Amino acid sequence: MSISLRDRGQTTQDFVVGIGLFILAVAFVFSFLPTMLTPFDSSTSGGQTAQADRIADRVVHEFSGDSSTPTEIEWDDSYETMDTHEFATEFGLRANDKEVAYDRLNVSLQPLNESTTVVGFGSEYDNQSAASSARIVTVEGIEDPEKCEPACRLVVRIW
Known part of the structure; x- marks a missing residue:
């Protein structure tokens, strides 16, 4: 049917x-x-991430001085008084001759189990989108060394 x-x-x-x-x-x-x-989408480019990584290596290298331990740094307070254009020339960021920096940089030390900043320098970071790189370091020469016991996280942000 x-x-x-x-x-x-x-x-x-x-x-x-x-x-x-x-x-x-x-x-x-x-x-x-x-x-x-x-x-998985990031507003920062791979170039900015590589630049943050390069600056983090440079900061650790410059602050380590003649230390035999590559991750031990002597904190230098002189960077805290620099302006944005001085950072651009010191760390190879983009800037023009009229003392205008196009990239912003923030370097800070944070305890391993917290996100608060112990000491730092550079432009103020206010949770904006930024490329970052971090290193675990032992620190000498900061005002309150107990905050970085046994170590601190050196965070470099660029935007």
């Missing part, structure tokens, strides 16, 4: 509901997909 096309039970309303559900499903996928990829 065969069923004719008139007797099979599919109506125009069934077709409209099916297509409507399909369109809603496609719209949901396209609206949800970008939020799945957002954590």
